[in-house]
Amino acid sequence: MTFSMKRVTAILQKDYKDISRNLYVTTTLVLPLIMAVIFGRDGKSTLELIYMIINMGLVLVGTYVQASLIAEEKEKNTLRGLMLSPASTLEIFLGKNLLSFIATAVIVTGSILLMNYNPGHVPAVVIALVLSAIFYLGLGTLIGLMTKSVVEASVIIVPVMFVFSFISFMKPFMEKYPILTFIEYLPNMQMLDLAAQAQAGTGFGDVGSNLLIIVGWVVFIHILAVYVYKKRMVEE
Amino acid sequence: MLDIRGLEKYAQDTIVFPAFDLTVERHEVTALYSSMNVRHTLLDMLTGRLAISSGEIRVNGMTLAEGGKAYLSQVGFLLLEEGTYENLSVKELLSFYKKLYHSVPKIEDVIRFVKLDTKANTRIHKLTLSEKRRVQYARLWIQDPEIFIFEEPDQNVDIETKTVFQRLVSHLNELSKAILILTGNMESAIGVTSRIYRLDEKGLKAYDIQESLMRDWEDGEKPSESTELEALHTEDNLSEVGDAPANARDSLSSDKDDELADDEVELGESPVIQFVRFEKIPTRMNDKMILFNPPEIDYIESFEGQTQLYINGDVYPSTFKINELEERLRTYGFFRCHRSYIVNLQKVREIVTFTRNSFSLILDDASRTSVPLSKTKMAELKDMMGLK
Secondary structure (H helix, E strand, O other): OOOHHHHHHHHHHHHHHHOOOOOHHHHHHHHHHHHHHHOOOOOOOOHHHHHHHHHHHHHHHHHHHHHHHHHHHHHHHHHHHHOOOHHHHHHHHHHHHHHHHHHHHHHHHHHHHHOOOOOOHHHHHHHHHHHHHHHHHHHHHHHHHHHHOOHHHHHHHHHHHHHHHHHHHHHHHHHHHHHHHHHHHHHHHHHHHHHHHHHHHHHHHHHHHHHHHHHHHHHHHHHHHHHHHHHHHHHH | EEEEEEEEEEEEEEEEEEEEEEOOOOOOEEEEEEEHHHHHHHHHHHHHOOOOOEEEEEEEEEEHHHHHHHHHHHHEEEEEOOOOOOOOEEHHHHHHHHHHHOOOOOHHHHHOOOOOHHOOOEEHHHHHHHHHHHHHHHHHHHHOEEEEEEEEEOOOOOOHHHHHHHHHHHHHHOOOEEEEEOOOOOOHHHHHHOEEEEOOOEEEEEEOOOOHHHHHHHHHHOOOHHHHHHHHHHHHHHOOOOOHHHHHHHHHHHOOHHHHHHHHHHHHHHHHHHHHHOEEEEEEEEOOEEOOOOHHOOOEEEOOEEEEEEOOOOEEEEEEOHHHHHHHHHOOOOOEEEEEEEHHHHHEEEEEEEEEEEEEEEOOOOOOEEEEEOOOHHHHHHHHOOOO
């Protein structure tokens, strides 16, 4: 069977219609926007605060929507039917990733606009955001594969959201406990670092290492997702 | 199309089913009557969820391992416990499958065929169970595979859905599709096909469906006549418990739903006893049921509406009417020699003519029992023996 874009869009449309009628998901989607309105109105918010909200958008939309899309297929017992269809695994996951990515792009762009955030070096920040979004999608796939229902995914998403949204406030602790320096390498911290440099007006060359680390995370999380998927399929 | 060769399955120490061969060709509707366990095992093997340890399943000559998606694109499954995207409307769901499968059938036609045109824009979670099942029929048709595999296609559905299913099967049959129905309910199998097999731990057995019975079942399909059929069966029930009228009254007064359910079971099970070559005739002695192999029986007499089996000089009352016994025993070489007698022809030694119009059969037993033979039956018997 050859790769078919028509099938990918079919899956994308189906998932869009299905998930947009799921109240669990839709109410979660507007949360980052509300946060952006509350915190961003004064226009004096710090970079940390802005990135907390952007990361929240990435997690709640990218990761959560992606996890729900997969968990729901499992919950409703439809994944098996999809596996028996001519659509390949690649097509199924591409369709889902595409939908989550579009949703993420819309919500994150929306919250950035609402907060009047102006990144210094736009291309670098956009590339970093896109890469981060891909990382969060992978994370969502992973959570979706490991949970059995949308509700379960909603529960798991809470600690994930804390780690990736609020950890930037742990910086003071890091100086106290050197063991926590690994936090520095989490994709959201790299993102923040990159944004700070961009704000200061540096070029691509200076943020290269940040981008590279994020790319590393992207590759890592997707390999993990593929591994878990294969393992789960054997079990079922 | 679908070719199963030497497929077998053992679960620990028990046999789920021994090796069997089954082929389903185009234009063929085959029903496989089996227990739930066997059904699930077979379906898991067909869908590749369960590895096949010995034997093979081929679709158009390829196994799942060889063909992969090419194998799957040929086969369409309607599973009993299949989930669906309940937030979508009927039309949205079907158009999704149409795109997914790049298929030909027109959504509007299919929706009309399964009688969901008024619900086309209704979300699936608002539909009734029967309507959901019809959506599944439509979905499978939209998939447009070459081989249709249905699991319990009309379990717990209303009469409208059953009718739709039967029309669907005959329509697909005309489109030269191969159809396999896996069911634990004989009624749903008989409703659509005469190629029925039973698969259990003893292997695959074909049922020999008699044409007259087929007609009965087909009549039963039509809702208007189903009551008639039901009445017929209630009558049967009554005659069976005729010895104990109290029993009959009890069962009549019991919950009506129960009664119907019982009838269903009865409908499903009674042909099973009849179609299998292996069968015994039950008789009632005091509180015991005694089962006899047909060849043991010497002859059967009907006296004041009560049939009695004569075996080695002993008499056993039977619960069946003489007409029913004649039907059941015909294949064993029994002959209705008189209005109230059936004789085992293997045991007849002599045919005695008393007068021009009076005959008797002398049996080959110690007391040389004689059984009357009527004049008309004498002519029939002569024909059977090739005499003029």
